[in-house]
Amino acid sequence: MGFDKLNHRKVVVVSAGLSVPSSTRLLADKLGAATERAIAARGEEVEVRHVELRPLAHALADHLLTGFPTGDLAGALDAVRHADGVIVVTPVFSASYSGLFKTFFDVLEPGALDGKPVAIAATAGTARHSLVLDHALRPLFAYLHAVVAPTGVFAASEDFGESSDGESSLDKRVDRAASELAALVSGTAGATQVPARRTVDSEFAAPTPFEQLLREAGGNTAR
Amino acid sequence: MGIQIGIFSVGDVTADPTTGRTPSEHQRIKDTVAIAKKAEEVGLDVFATGEHHNPPFIASNPTATLAYIGAQTSTLLLSTATTLITTTDPVLIAEDYAKIQHLTDGRVDLMLGRGNTGPVYPWFGKDIRQGINLAIENYALLRRLWREDVVDWEGRFRTPLQGYTSTPRPLDGVAPFVWHGSIRSPEIAEQAAYYGDGYFHNHIFWPASHAAQMVRLYRDRFAHYGHGTPEQAIVGLGGQIFMRRNSQDAINEFRPYFDNAPVYGHGPSLEDFSAQTPLTVGSPQQVLERTLSFRDYAGDYQRQLFLVDHAGLPLKTVLEQLDLLGEILPAMRAGFAEGRPADVPDAPTHASQLAALTSNSQVSNDNKESKEVTI
Numbered sequence: 383m384g385f386d387k388l389n390h391r392k393v394v395v396v397s398a399g400l401s402v403p404s405s406t407r408l409l410a411d412k413l414g415a416a417t418e419r420a421i422a423a424r425g426e427e428v429e430v431r432h433v434e435l436r437p438l439a440h441a442l443a444d445h446l447l448t449g450f451p452t453g454d455l456a457g458a459l460d461a462v463r464h465a466d467g468v469i470v471v472t473p474v475f476s477a478s479y480s481g482l483f484k485t486f487f488d489v490l491e492p493g494a495l496d497g498k499p500v501a502i503a504a505t506a507g508t509a510r511h512s513l514v515l516d517h518a519l520r521p522l523f524a525y526l527h528a529v530v531a532p533t534g535v536f537a538a539s540e541d542f543g544e545s546s547d548g549e550s551s552l553d554k555r556v557d558r559a560a561s562e563l564a565a566l567v568s569g570t571a572g573a574t575q576v577p578a579r580r581t582v583d584s585e586f587a588a589p590t591p592f593e594q595l596l597r598e599a600g601g602n603t604a605r
Numbered sequence: 606m607g608i609q610i611g612i613f614s615v616g617d618v619t620a621d622p623t624t625g626r627t628p629s630e631h632q633r634i635k636d637t638v639a640i641a642k643k644a645e646e647v648g649l650d651v652f653a654t655g656e657h658h659n660p661p662f663i664a665s666n667p668t669a670t671l672a673y674i675g676a677q678t679s680t681l682l683l684s685t686a687t688t689l690i691t692t693t694d695p696v697l698i699a700e701d702y703a704k705i706q707h708l709t710d711g712r713v714d715l716m717l718g719r720g721n722t723g724p725v726y727p728w729f730g731k732d733i734r735q736g737i738n739l740a741i742e743n744y745a746l747l748r749r750l751w752r753e754d755v756v757d758w759e760g761r762f763r764t765p766l767q768g769y770t771s772t773p774r775p776l777d778g779v780a781p782f783v784w785h786g787s788i789r790s791p792e793i794a795e796q797a798a799y800y801g802d803g804y805f806h807n808h809i810f811w812p813a814s815h816a817a818q819m820v821r822l823y824r825d826r827f828a829h830y831g832h833g834t835p836e837q838a839i840v841g842l843g844g845q846i847f848m849r850r851n852s853q854d855a856i857n858e859f860r861p862y863f864d865n866a867p868v869y870g871h872g873p874s875l876e877d878f879s880a881q882t883p884l885t886v887g888s889p890q891q892v893l894e895r896t897l898s899f900r901d902y903a904g905d906y907q908r909q910l911f912l913v914d915h916a917g918l919p920l921k922t923v924l925e926q927l928d929l930l931g932e933i934l935p936a937m938r939a940g941f942a943e944g945r946p947a948d949v950p951d952a953p954t955h956a957s958q959l960a961a962l963t964s965n966s967q968v969s970n971d972n973k974e975s976k977e978v979t980i
Contacts, residue, residue: 448868590795599739600760
């Protein structure tokens with residue numbers, strides 16, 4: 383954490399592709415680069431970090447069983463927690479996000495995405511899955527209290543072969559989602575403006591005095 | 606006496622993965638008593654029992670268990686890990702533990718916790734969403750029941766008390782010492798610090814960093830509330846060990862129990878989990894060294910409890926573990942005593958609390974006399 387410069391924006395791209403090379407990672411790269419350009423165009427510094435879930439698969443399964451993150455997974459969860467904006471990209475499995483993708487957000491501490499700008503994206507072999515953005519990803523991130531950018535990016539295999547000058551080409555959609563995310567990240571609707579719930583970390587940083595806890599136990603919840 | 610060293614048990618009835626045999630409840634209950642008696646025999650200071658109200662555990666009614674063990678031991682300090690302060694009526698806790706104090710001549714203290722079983726709340730008519738609030742209100746009442754002869758009380762979670770006297774009164778007017786156990790709730794460390802009570806981290810199944818963070822918070826807040834320096838706070842830690850003279854034998858023998866253990870089984874490898882948490886499987890010397898290293902992040906502390914009887918380990922093996930623990934006990938005590946500042950207190954016992962009470966009333970009597978002289 384430390385003393386970050388006010389307009390140094392941290393964006394984390396979480397992608398759950400499984401193959402190498404992966405079209406999910408390809409889309410994640412496009413979104414990361416476009417967001418970097420869009421934030422830089424606003425005159426702000428930006429740092430984009432990629433979190434690939436495939437190498438964290440064992441650690442994620444262990445976390446489900448033990449209740450704590452280890453090694454690189456702990457670092458990845460921390461990066462998302464402290465990001466100014468997050469881009470999430472999943473392959474479509476059985477008409478939804480993949481289990482690996484969901485597991486990452488299952489083990490993220492409640493409150494970690496409160497008020498955080500998020501851009502959603504998905505890949506699949508066929509365009510017939512495109513509504514997965516709106517029937518699976520958008521509700522998930524709404525539940526997590528994230529601020530989801532209006533444009534989600536869905537890429538079927540055929541989109542990667544399309545020319546980039548068409549009005550609805552993949553690159554155009556990527557740019558639109560990236561500029562929306564950039565506006566959310568550098569705008570006043572950023573995470574710090576939204577009252578987040580109290581997490582275990584905030585309790586460690588500034589413990590609620592016991593007299594207050596006693597009052598709350600007695601039913602007085604005014605802070 | 607320095608640090609107190611003992612064992613704590615969750616009382617799980619688990620199939621032995623190497624034989625497929627599951628002990629009966631009766632067997633497991635009797636085994637628990639045998640384990641506690643063995644603990645005293647090998648020179649350990651404390652036996653603490655957990656509290657669970659559902660299968661596969663036999664740890665309901667901890668007070669009957671402790672009283673029964675107390676009748677068959679003479680030096681062993683009896684404790685809990687933990688007593689459910691959320692779902693147990695504090696009126697009942699006050700009676701039960703004061704009674705055991707009398708029966709065992711003060712060889713009892715208790716550790717309060719919220720438990721880890723959600724469904725237990727409705728079984729006792731409580732609301733799980735009020736977990737922290739129940740722990741706070743119930744304990745505030747429990748303290749008064751032990752410290753005031755006649756209590757008028759009104760709260761949110763149980764019927765009011767009017768002119769109520771809890772019986773028997775605590776032995777010698779000294780309430781049993783209380784520890785508060787919590788893995789990851791800063792509010793509970795805060796509660797322990799506020800009252801100047803002990804704080805215990807179970808320190809098994811979790812990275813040491815969790816324990817370090819909670820202990821640091823408790824110590825800081827203990828000082829904040831004026832009970833002494835952070836180093837004088839009363840800290841207890843758990844630990845999980847398995848020993849054989851040859852460390853590879855310990856690893857080979859324990860691995861099937863680890864791999865199938867109810868809490869972390871089928872997850873990380875024994876090696877990874879040993880690196881990630883305080884679990885130590887190896888030679889007695891390795892257990893000794895790892896245990897002494899807990900001070901590096903917890904500071905000099907007052908109570909160390911080990912989990913040795915779980916995951917289906919047969920009684921014979923558990924008793925062998927206690928023999929091995931008994932062998933390294935003198936070295937462990939010496940190691941903990943090394944470099945321990947003189948102003949770091951021991952964990953309060955009935956005797957030390959009584960002595961403090963007597964010397965305090967002596968002081969106030971002295972003051973009274975000197976005042977009278979002045980007059």
